[in-house]
Amino acid sequence: MTDIAPAPLRIALGSSLPEPDESIARMITSGRSSLAFFLGDEACRYRLLAASINWDRILIAYRDCTPLGYAAFKHHWRGPFSPGAGPFLREFGRLRGAARYLLFALTEGREWYYGFYLYGLHVIKHARHQGIASALLSATFDQAGRAGYDRVELEVQVKNQRARRLYEHLGFIRVRTTPLNWLGRFLPFPSVINMRRTLKSLQ
């Protein structure tokens, strides 16, 4: 029996794809699970966010034509999602929808003091431990360099040991731990570690 080599991994900016399909949009909107208490489950997050994806803020990893993971990032006041209030009002009604939209805007706004911010990173379960997240991060560093930044910053949940180990291996250092930000005094936001990776030192 002959071994067939796996197809090469390709990383593409979402905006360079002819037509990003629904499965990719579903993968991307499945992130932000820590905000499920007000953004709802995966299906609900898809309804709220899918129409407002900024594809130039998303890198997608593929083998053949199968999407395997993505990295999403924010810079210059633009992240992977720019939803209006409409989908929130339709989903939850006027009062609850407006409150949830405001909360979403607050959580998004809280991240703006970062320059180039890694907003999300995800690899589908059966494709993990093949270097896909590492390749996505390397492509993210290229994006940051091209956009004029000399560092990439991120937040990772304290309990997410796997992601923390990966970031450390790729040169990120811990800047601080945020046990609870002011929103977290009232709502169940998880404790996060802020990490930073300087680009110049490793290139």
Ligand SMILES: CC(C)(COP(=O)(O)OP(=O)(O)OC[C@H]1O[C@@H](n2cnc3c(N)ncnc32)[C@H](O)[C@@H]1OP(=O)(O)O)[C@@H](O)C(=O)NCCC(=O)NCCS
């Ligand atoms: C965290 C996550 C993105 C990592 O994705 P991944 O594609 O498995 O990551 P990589 O394969 O690049 O690296 C994972 C490990 O596999 C190792 N590895 C890389 N290539 C490998 C290969 N060909 N063979 C075996 N191991 C390999 C890496 O060295 C790394 O080891 P480490 O855990 O000791 O650092 C993935 O587990 C995930 O999507 N988790 C859920 C979402 C999440 O937590 N995202 C982070 C939010 S901050």
